[in-house]
Amino acid sequence: MSELPAVLRACDAVGRVIEFWGFSRHLGRIWTLLYLSPEPLPAAEIQRQLAVSAGAASMHLRELQRWGVVRKVWVPGERKDFYEAETDLWKMVFRVMQERETKLLDETEAALQQSVEQLRSEAAQQASSDPDTAASLEAFRTERLEGLLEFTRLGRMVLGMLVQDGGFDLRAIESLLFGPGLPGSDASAEDR
Amino acid sequence: MSELPAVLRACDAVGRVIEFWGFSRHLGRIWTLLYLSPEPLPAAEIQRQLAVSAGAASMHLRELQRWGVVRKVWVPGERKDFYEAETDLWKMVFRVMQERETKLLDETEAALQQSVEQLRSEAAQQASSDPDTAASLEAFRTERLEGLLEFTRLGRMVLGMLVQDGGFDLRAIESLLFGPGLPGSDASAEDR
DNA sequence: CGTGACCTTCAAAAGATTTTGAATGTTCAC
DNA sequence: GTGAACATTCAAAATCTTTTGAAGGTCACG
Numbered sequence: 001m002s003e004l005p006a007v008l009r010a011c012d013a014v015g016r017v018i019e020f021w022g023f024s025r026h027l028g029r030i031w032t033l034l035y036l037s038p039e040p041l042p043a044a045e046i047q048r049q050l051a052v053s054a055g056a057a058s059m060h061l062r063e064l065q066r067w068g069v070v071r072k073v074w075v076p077g078e079r080k081d082f083y084e085a086e087t088d089l090w091k092m093v094f095r096v097m098q099e100r101e102t103k104l105l106d107e108t109e110a111a112l113q114q115s116v117e118q119l120r121s122e123a124a125q126q127a128s129s130d131p132d133t134a135a136s137l138e139a140f141r142t143e144r145l146e147g148l149l150e151f152t153r154l155g156r157m158v159l160g161m162l163v164q165d166g167g168f169d170l171r172a173i174e175s176l177l178f179g180p181g182l183p184g185s186d187a188s189a190e191d192r
Numbered sequence: 193m194s195e196l197p198a199v200l201r202a203c204d205a206v207g208r209v210i211e212f213w214g215f216s217r218h219l220g221r222i223w224t225l226l227y228l229s230p231e232p233l234p235a236a237e238i239q240r241q242l243a244v245s246a247g248a249a250s251m252h253l254r255e256l257q258r259w260g261v262v263r264k265v266w267v268p269g270e271r272k273d274f275y276e277a278e279t280d281l282w283k284m285v286f287r288v289m290q291e292r293e294t295k296l297l298d299e300t301e302a303a304l305q306q307s308v309e310q311l312r313s314e315a316a317q318q319a320s321s322d323p324d325t326a327a328s329l330e331a332f333r334t335e336r337l338e339g340l341l342e343f344t345r346l347g348r349m350v351l352g353m354l355v356q357d358g359g360f361d362l363r364a365i366e367s368l369l370f371g372p373g374l375p376g377s378d379a380s381a382e383d384r
Numbered sequence: 385c386g387t388g389a390c391c392t393t394c395a396a397a398a399g400a401t402t403t404t405g406a407a408t409g410t411t412c413a414c
Numbered sequence: 415g416t417g418a419a420c421a422t423t424c425a426a427a428a429t430c431t432t433t434t435g436a437a438g439g440t441c442a443c444g
Binding site: 234235236246247249250251254271272273 | 422
């Protein structure tokens with residue numbers, strides 16, 4: 001039968017998600033293979049199952065460890081290294097989001113902030129030739145940039161909410177969505 | 193002076209964010225240029241300011257329109273097309289998230305679901321050779337896959353929260369984060 | 385120590401993506 | 415209608431990314 005085995009299908013599914021989020025597809029595939037293994041696996045097994053070269057396996061395993069989502073473990077009596085997946089999905093998402101998105105937000109906010117300041121000085125320089133136009137253009141653009149900056153703040157907030165160390169509670173979101181006082185919902189109808 | 197002008201700096205900053213989210217950098221740059229313009233701009237102006245070719249400008253403007261974040265507008269007495277940016281940032285994020293992430297979630301959930309089912313039939317086939325091992329492996333993997341499936345549900349929830357048409361309220365998140373009853377926070381200590 | 389098994393590195397090749405601009409459509413003012 | 419101006423397409427070229435595998439390093443064991 002030429003059908004893709006269940007495990008590989010899952011690996012590829014997660015791989016696609018991970019690729020979507022800007023990482024290499026293989027990071028997701030390798031992590032998933034380990035996550036679906038009751039025992040830690042050696043690099044050779046990963047190479048074989050996922051059809052990646054030795055070099056690629058080595059590099060990807062390193063990156064997964066860097067992100068703290070895969071660990072190297074010792075298997076007594078065995079010479080080679082074995083790897084196992086971090087299984088706390090929240091912890092993983094926390095860590096990765098924290099690092100990646102925070103960096104992006106910081107850089108973006110800084111650039112936009114600088115842009116606002118620069119706008120002021122550029123307007124001052126041009127004020128001599130056409131004061132009114134220059135001033136109103138500056139005002140317009142500053143206002144719009146403030147809109148973008150407001151958005152970075154919002155991003156920080158959503159991030160903070162998700163990343164809130166372990167304390168994040170599904171029910172909190174649920175109540176936001178369908179929560180108390182939602183018009184048209186009968187509070188006791190379903191408790192699921 | 194060789195310093196990058198304020199507007200282009202902002203364009204690039206947004207471009208980086210957009211690239212991070214899996215789109216072409218230029219989509220963000222072009223949108224931002226339009227967003228920071230009091231008047232609609234013709235394609236030629238975009239080409240000039242952002243240093244992209246005619247072909248690229250055309251294709252990118254088309255994609256931006258497809259996502260509903262840029263509009264073509266008529267300027268009376270002018271031959272060429274002019275473009276303006278959608279300015280409702282929420283609306284944009286809604287639309288894009290809705291389309292992109294929903295698709296990803298659907299596909300992922302379907303694949304994982306299929307993987308679970310396949311697991312069952314694979315285990316049935318191997319049951320003849322080593323019943324106990326096969327059964328416990330299946331149980332283990334099914335459990336883990338359920339963990340992933342649970343996560344897609346969570347993703348849907350977060351998405352639903354963000355995308356909730358226009359009704360999304362910052363204060364709701366704020367209160368979740370720093371809200372009433374937060375242990376260790378003095379409600380009146382800082383209002384920033 | 386020497387040996388063999390394993391792991392890592394890295395430069396070159398393959399592959400994917402982006403960019404270009406000339407050719408081809410399309411549109412509107414006249 | 416016609417023509418000039420503009421927009422679009424698309425295949426080739428340039429660029430960026432990923433993948434490979436052989437060379438070299440490391441390590442545990444005898």
